[in-house]
Amino acid sequence: MKDILDAILTGSASGDDLLSLAVPESYRGVTVRKNEATMFEGLESRDKDPRTSLHVDEVATPQLGPGEALVAVMASSINYNTVWTSIFEPVSTFTFLERYGKMSPLSKRHDLPYHVVGSDLAGVVLRTGPGVHIWSPGDEVVAHCLSVELESPDGHDDTMLDPEQRIWGFETNFGGLAELALVKSNQLMPKPAHLSWEEAASPGLVGSTAYRQLVSRNGADMKQGDTVLIWGASGGLGSYATQFALNGGATPVCVVSSDDKADICRAMGAELIIDRHAEGYRFWKDETTQDPKEWRRLGAKIRDLTGGDDPDIVLEHPGRETFGASTFVARKGGTIVTCASTSGYLHEYDNRYLWMNLKRIIGSHFANYREAWEANRLIAKGSVHPTLSQTYPLEQTGEAAWQVHRNRHQGKVGVLCLAPEEGLGVRDHRLRETHLHAINRFRGT
Numbered sequence: 001m002k003d004i005l006d007a008i009l010t011g012s013a014s015g016d017d018l019l020s021l022a023v024p025e026s027y028r029g030v031t032v033r034k035n036e037a038t039m040f041e042g043l044e045s046r047d048k049d050p051r052t053s054l055h056v057d058e059v060a061t062p063q064l065g066p067g068e069a070l071v072a073v074m075a076s077s078i079n080y081n082t083v084w085t086s087i088f089e090p091v092s093t094f095t096f097l098e099r100y101g102k103m104s105p106l107s108k109r110h111d112l113p114y115h116v117v118g119s120d121l122a123g124v125v126l127r128t129g130p131g132v133h134i135w136s137p138g139d140e141v142v143a144h145c146l147s148v149e150l151e152s153p154d155g156h157d158d159t160m161l162d163p164e165q166r167i168w169g170f171e172t173n174f175g176g177l178a179e180l181a182l183v184k185s186n187q188l189m190p191k192p193a194h195l196s197w198e199e200a201a202s203p204g205l206v207g208s209t210a211y212r213q214l215v216s217r218n219g220a221d222m223k224q225g226d227t228v229l230i231w232g233a234s235g236g237l238g239s240y241a242t243q244f245a246l247n248g249g250a251t252p253v254c255v256v257s258s259d260d261k262a263d264i265c266r267a268m269g270a271e272l273i274i275d276r277h278a279e280g281y282r283f284w285k286d287e288t289t290q291d292p293k294e295w296r297r298l299g300a301k302i303r304d305l306t307g308g309d310d311p312d313i314v315l316e317h318p319g320r321e322t323f324g325a326s327t328f329v330a331r332k333g334g335t336i337v338t339c340a341s342t343s344g345y346l347h348e349y350d351n352r353y354l355w356m357n358l359k360r361i362i363g364s365h366f367a368n369y370r371e372a373w374e375a376n377r378l379i380a381k382g383s384v385h386p387t388l389s390q391t392y393p394l395e396q397t398g399e400a401a402w403q404v405h406r407n408r409h410q411g412k413v414g415v416l417c418l419a420p421e422e423g424l425g426v427r428d429h430r431l432r433e434t435h436l437h438a439i440n441r442f443r444g445t
Helices: 002-010 015-019 080-087 094-102 197-201 203-215 236-247 257-269 292-306 323-329 351-355 369-380 394-405 429-441
Strands: 028-033 054-062 067-076 113-115 122-126 141-144 180-186 188-190 225-232 253-257 271-274 313-316 335-338 359-363 389-391 412-416
Touching: 002 015, 002 067, 002 257, 015 122, 015 389, 028 351, 054 113, 054 180, 067 197, 067 394, 067 429, 080 394, 094 323, 122 197, 141 313, 180 323, 188 369, 197 389, 197 429, 203 313, 225 236, 225 292, 225 323, 236 257, 236 313, 236 369, 236 394, 253 257, 253 292, 257 271, 271 429, 292 323, 323 351, 389 394
Parallel strands: 225 253, 225 313, 253 271, 313 335, 335 359, 389 412
Antiparallel strands: 028 054, 028 113, 067 122, 067 180, 067 412, 122 141, 141 188
């Protein structure tokens, strides 16, 4: 692995250079272990600790199949699906790997007693399998996390509808929190040249998710002039949604939980901010009863900020805790677009406010290749910026995941895989200099 890393760090390694180097038979990857899948039974979710379930193990390099690429991973990042995998909720991800392993002899590679996790990467293509023509060894890439088979007609209008659609590194093995990763070639996109490895790795999942959820016709189809309520607006998903709203001529109303997080939204250019902690919103009286008075209080606060406008779009991802309020505050004819449900999957809302006011609820899940490509293109142009707030070494991935699990993070949390330090991998220094202030303001520098 050292020879490969040395070649990459020169910044001028050709495909021939990399082809001349042997691919190692094993590599270090962050794993959960199948024999530990019941280790947290009986504990509340918040008490389950990724630092005890995530391991850095030496694992065998997988066989490269048709349409696939093997990537040397310079950096990755933590997503909520990493947390879910690490605490074995809502189900153990070994359930996904077992099901995938039954699909074909090639997919059987994924059904192992360990799961290499991670749904983001920035790195360099090392090898490509048969049938790969537009990517070559030496290409600097990022990856989006849609793994799709496309053997069914259902996926050819929107690949997210393919019956064999999976999230790479969550529902498949050999993910990006590792020194090597196995991806399908149609997951690859050009690495933004003005970003470091860790910056380039951070937007993949959340940036693409926010793009589909908010901008795409498959989501809320945001237009200029829309008012968009964004929960967790300084976080991984919300920070990209906030930027897409501002970049697309909409007005974000950013909901955060602290002064520091409000400052991040202001740094992005948002002006309308609700600190839900300072305002003391309690949407549930107890575990079974919501409080409509709090919905109305939130709606009044939004109208006060916007000069009387209710949200055209509500970007929902907390789920159970906020969904009743979201459904209430959306304007007549408005849209609630939902994913993730980080506070709980069983949503409750008063249907009168939906049906009698002609509102719509849209479910949104990750993004297809076109949507992911467009989100990455905006980042590569410098129109949208990575929101990376902290970076950990591979050995401390458990700590990084714990920070996200306990909501102690801001923006995205990165992980260095092969990259020995932060700040490496920048190729376009002129473009970086143009956008350096915007890049740094999310990192507190």
